[in-house]
Every structure is written in structure tokens, then in C-alpha cells.
Amino acid sequence: MGDAYAVTRPRRPGKYRAIVAVAMRQTMSQRGELLARVLFYYALLFVFSQLWKVVLALDSTLPYSRAQMLWYLAITEWVILSLPDLHVTMEKDARTGDIAYGLPRPISYFWSRIAEGAGSHVVRLIVIGVAGCVAATALVGLPPDPAALWAALATGVLASAIGLLFIGLIGLSGLWLGDVAPAYWIWQKLTFILGGLILPMQIYPEWLQTIAEWTPFHSMLYGVARWTLELDVGGVVRTMGQQLGWIALLSTVAIWAQAKAMRRIEERGE
Amino acid sequence: MRTVNTLKTLTAFVLAMIVTNIKATFAQRGAFWTQASFMMLNNLIFCVVWFIFFARFEEIRGWRLEELLALYAVSAFSFGASVAITGGYRELARMIVDGDLDTFLTQPKNPLAQAVCSRSFAMGWGDMISGVILLVMSGYATLQHLPIFVVCVLCGWAIMVSTAIVAHSMAFWLGPITELARQFTMFLVTFSVYPQSIYSGWVKVLLFTVVPAGFIGYLPVQLLIEFRWTILGALVAGTVAYVLIAGFVFSRGLRRYESGNQIGLRV
Numbered sequence: 001m002g003d004a005y006a007v008t009r010p011r012r013p014g015k016y017r018a019i020v021a022v023a024m025r026q027t028m029s030q031r032g033e034l035l036a037r038v039l040f041y042y043a044l045l046f047v048f049s050q051l052w053k054v055v056l057a058l059d060s061t062l063p064y065s066r067a068q069m070l071w072y073l074a075i076t077e078w079v080i081l082s083l084p085d086l087h088v089t090m091e092k093d094a095r096t097g098d099i100a101y102g103l104p105r106p107i108s109y110f111w112s113r114i115a116e117g118a119g120s121h122v123v124r125l126i127v128i129g130v131a132g133c134v135a136a137t138a139l140v141g142l143p144p145d146p147a148a149l150w151a152a153l154a155t156g157v158l159a160s161a162i163g164l165l166f167i168g169l170i171g172l173s174g175l176w177l178g179d180v181a182p183a184y185w186i187w188q189k190l191t192f193i194l195g196g197l198i199l200p201m202q203i204y205p206e207w208l209q210t211i212a213e214w215t216p217f218h219s220m221l222y223g224v225a226r227w228t229l230e231l232d233v234g235g236v237v238r239t240m241g242q243q244l245g246w247i248a249l250l251s252t253v254a255i256w257a258q259a260k261a262m263r264r265i266e267e268r269g270e
Numbered sequence: 271m272r273t274v275n276t277l278k279t280l281t282a283f284v285l286a287m288i289v290t291n292i293k294a295t296f297a298q299r300g301a302f303w304t305q306a307s308f309m310m311l312n313n314l315i316f317c318v319v320w321f322i323f324f325a326r327f328e329e330i331r332g333w334r335l336e337e338l339l340a341l342y343a344v345s346a347f348s349f350g351a352s353v354a355i356t357g358g359y360r361e362l363a364r365m366i367v368d369g370d371l372d373t374f375l376t377q378p379k380n381p382l383a384q385a386v387c388s389r390s391f392a393m394g395w396g397d398m399i400s401g402v403i404l405l406v407m408s409g410y411a412t413l414q415h416l417p418i419f420v421v422c423v424l425c426g427w428a429i430m431v432s433t434a435i436v437a438h439s440m441a442f443w444l445g446p447i448t449e450l451a452r453q454f455t456m457f458l459v460t461f462s463v464y465p466q467s468i469y470s471g472w473v474k475v476l477l478f479t480v481v482p483a484g485f486i487g488y489l490p491v492q493l494l495i496e497f498r499w500t501i502l503g504a505l506v507a508g509t510v511a512y513v514l515i516a517g518f519v520f521s522r523g524l525r526r527y528e529s530g531n532q533i534g535l536r537v
Contacts, residue, residue: 032446032447032449032450033449035450036449036450036452036453037453039453039457040453040456040457040460043457043460043461044460047460047461047464047468050468050469050473051330051464051465051468053468054330054331054467054468055327055330058327058328058329058330058331059327059328062326178301179301179304179305181305181308181393182304182305182307182308182309182312183308185308185309185311185312186308186311186312186315188312189312189315189316190315192315192316192319193315193316193318193319197319198319199319199322199323203322203323203326204322205322205325208322
């Protein structure tokens with residue numbers, strides 16, 4: 001039982017690597033689920049390729065092309081749709097009491113779930129990423145500056161870590177909230193708005209841009225996709241720095257929340 | 271005469287199930303209000319994107335912010351009613367594969383009606399409330415438009431449930447396709463909540479056939495903008511057609527159904 005406190009940080013990377021590998025294999029075997037996500041992704045890309053075609057034909061004042069706008073969306077949706085439903089699993093653990101079975105194990109409950117989510121996430125990032133590149137190229141051609149894809153890949157991996165930590169924290173909140181779906185919906189919508197899921201920040205009013213810049217959602221979505229609009233190497237490096245800062249902050253919160261959760265389980269037995 | 275009596279009995283039975291479901295959902299008051307209010311907030315937050323969009327762009331082929339909000343109002347209310355009152359359709363493919371239809375088949379009432387009305391999700395009430403709020407925000411909540419709105423959401427609800435029944439019933443032939451069937455419903459919702467004035471040609475045909483989002487979003491908004499009997503006729507005819515198709519596909523599939531050999535009890 002005491003070991004559960006001792007491993008609030010992932011100290012045994014070998015075990016976590018094994019969990020990541022198992023989760024990757026499991027996700028690869030769930031072809032129907034992967035296909036469903038890809039089809040949904042295609043539907044969204046198609047809808048917005050039509051929307052931007054009509055809107056940009058009517059309004060030529062926007063300094064971006066249809067290709068830039070669609071690639072922007074393809075990248076933000078890539079990050080969002082690749083995230084695993086880790087919060088659902090963690091909520092179930094809390095509700096059924098399965099979380100207590102993890103206590104005697106010489107591994108942290110929270111980080112083992114994060115490792116599981118990471119394994120699943122890696123497979124989805126690859127599958128959905130490739131599918132998105134194919135679809136966006138078929139719809140509007142390559143992005144005006146193809147190097148933007150490398151910038152998106154570098155920042156996308158760090159953005160995914162931010163998303164995974166958020167979802168893990170929402171899942172852990174199930175111990176206190178019972179049902180995590182409402183918290184997840186709100187988080188998701190805040191990510192959509194403050195992250196610029198559909199519309200780039202340049203279209204937002206200035207006051208909202210300023211608010212968004214102070215949130216992790218900004219570097220989680222806009223910070224990844226903005227390079228399709230205007231590539232700036234210095235900006236990529238700055239964004240990666242900000243992302244690492246958010247990862248450090250969220251990890252600290254996660255360590256604190258995991259300790260609180262374990263204490264609660266030990267005291268209340270739930 | 272016999273058909274009329276059967277329909278009357280079925281309607282009374284469905285209404286009784288719906289009332290029971292609603293009572294069960296309201297019984298867990300804390301969970302109900304949390305889910306409903308957060309779903310409402312969720313929908314309203316998402317609409318912020320369109321406020322930002324229309325602050326920058328004036329219109330999308332004749333659709334302004336008002337029409338977009340009306341579109342959201344009809345879609346959110348229809349989807350909300352479908353999951354709050356007839357939420358069992360979301361589990362239909364799983365019930366078919368797991369043999370869970372056994373408990374419905376042993377009762378002397380229509381198994382499809384029982385299965386569809388067997389679940390209720392509190393979040394649907396949040397969708398319905400946000401539908402009303404969005405209608406008020408759109409400016410279409412007038413005495414002249416309210417009856418049209420009611421007809422539109424009834425049709426939208428019936429079409430959403432019917433197309434979902436067809437998608438889930440494919441499990442009779444294809445096996446475990448729950449995730450794909452759910453994704454199909456999400457397709458329908460996705461195509462319903464974006465302005466359908468952006469489509470043309472074969473895509474428009476698809477939106478009135480395979481993925482009938484045109485009946486949930488496009489026609490209702492056209493009716494709200496300018497009432498025409500021909501549009502209303504098309505909406506009602508389309509709805510009746512989808513309901514009949516859903517009933518036909520499910521009954522054909524039921525012939526292939528294999529019992530799950532499970533012992534179950536419905537209280």
C-alpha cells in the first residue's frame with residue numbers, strides 16, 4: 001500500500017514502456033474503432049473544404065487560401081481526434097472500485113493509465129496523421145509550405161502530451177465528481193474555442209486572442225497548426241518552449257492530484 | 271380497423287414507456303441536473319465559434335448568424351429528444367450482437383419500440399433546453415414560427431432515430447459494428463449542424479438520402495426563413511419514408527437474430 005505513495009512519479013520506465021507497447025498492440029487490433037475515427041475525420045475535412053470554398057469565394061479579404069485553412073483544420077483535428085478516451089476508463093475504475101486493486105502494485109495508478117493512453121495515442125497519431133495528409137492533399141493539394149508539416153509534427157507531439165495529461169486529470173477527477181463526462185465536455189469546448197480548433201486566432205477579436213494566449217489550449221492546437229498559415233522557425237521553438245512549460249505544470253498538478261486521490265482511497269476505501 | 275387499434279395500443283405503450291423513462295431519469299436529480307446543465311453549457315459554448323465567424327464574414331450563401339442559430343436549435347432539440355426519450359437506439363447494435371433482444375421478444379409488444387424506448391440519457395434534456403435558448407437567440411421564437419419549429423424537431427427526431435436504427439440493424443448481418451453505427455449517427459449530427467447551403471450537386475443528393483441531414487437542418491431552416499407548403503410536404507414525406515424504412519430493415523434483420531442464451535429480467 002505504501003508503495004503507491006512512493007511511485008507518484010514514474011520511476012520504473014521499463015514497466016511503463018511495457019504498458020505503452022501493450023496498449024499500442026491493443027489499439028492496432030481495434031481496426032473498427034480506428035476506421036470510425038478516420039471516417040469522422042474525413043467527414044469534417046469534407047464539410048470544411050466546402051465551407052471555405054464558398055466563404056473565400058465571397059470574401060477575398062482573408063489573407064489565407066482555402067488550402068491553408070483546410071490544412072490548419074486537418075492539423076488541429078489530428079491532435080484532437082488522436083486523443084484516447086482515457087477519462088472513460090479512469091471514471092470506470094473509480095466507479096467500480098478497480099482503482100483500489102492497483103494500490104498494491106509497484107507502479108503508480110495514474111502514470112500507468114497515462115502510459116496506456118500514450119500507447120493508444122501514438123498509434124492514432126500515426127494512423128490519423130497519415131489519413132489526414134492523404135485526405136487534405138486530395139481535397140486541396142499540399143500545404144503552400146510543406147515544411148510546415150515538420151513543424152506541426154514537432155509541436156503536435158508535445159501538444160498531444162498536454163492533451164493526454166488533461167484527459168488523465170479529468171479521469172482522476174472521477175473520484176470526486178463521480179461522472180466525468182460534464183467536465184470533459186467543458187474542457188473539450190474550451191479547447192475548441194481557446195485553442196482555435198476551427199478558426200485560426202487571427203480571425204478572433206483581439207481581447208479573446210489575449211485571453212487564449214494565457215491558456216494551455218492555445219499552444220495545444222493553434223500552436224501546432226498555425227505554421228500552415230505562416231512558417232516561422234523561431235516561433236516553432238518558442239511554442240515548443242511554452243508547451244514544455246505547460247507539460248511541467250500539468251505534471252506537477254497530476255503528481256499532487258494522484259497523491260490526494262490515493263490518500264482519499266486509503267481513508268475512505270472508495 | 272385492426273391496424274388502427276394496433277397503432278393505438280402501440281402508441282399508448284410507447285407513451286407509457288417514455289413516461290417511465292423520464293421518471294427514472296428525474297429520480298437521480300443530482301446526476302440529472304449536472305448532466306443536463308453541462309450539456310446545455312457545452313452547446314452554448316460551441317456556438318461562440320459562429321459568433322466569431324459571423325463577426326468576420328457576413329453570410330454563407332444567404333445564411334447569417336440567425337439562420338445558423340436556428341439550425342443549431344432544431345438539430346440540438348431533435349438530437350436531445352432522441353437520446354433523452356428514445357436513447358435505446360444507441361445500444362441497438364450491441365443488443366443485437368449480445369442477444370439482449372431476448373427480453374423484448376418475449377413480451378407481447380413491438381420489440382423495436384421496446385428496445386428504442388428502453389434507455390434515457392439525461393444529457394438529452396440539456397440539448398433540448400439549449401435548443402430552446404438558441405431559438406430565442408436566433409430571433410425565430412415568434413408565434414408564427416413556433417408551430418413550424420415543433421413540426422421540424424418532431425421530424426428531425428424521427429429521422430435521427432430511424433437512420434440510427436437502420437445503421438444499428440446492420441449488426442444483424444455484419445456482427446459487432448456498434449462503434450461504426452454510433453459513428454454514423456455522429457456523421458448525421460455533424461452534417462446537420464453546418465450550413466447546408468455550402469453543398470451542391472451529388473453531395474446534396476447524399477444529404478437527402480444516405481445521410482439525411484438535409485431533412486434535419488436544411489429544410490427546417492428554409493421553412494423558418496420562408497414557409498412553403500411544398501417544403502413542409504417534402505419534410506413530412508421524407509420523415510414517413512425513413513420511419514417505414516427503419517421498421518422494414520429491423521423486421522428483416524430480426525429474422526436472422528440469434529438468441530444470446532442469456533437469462534435476463536426487465537423490471
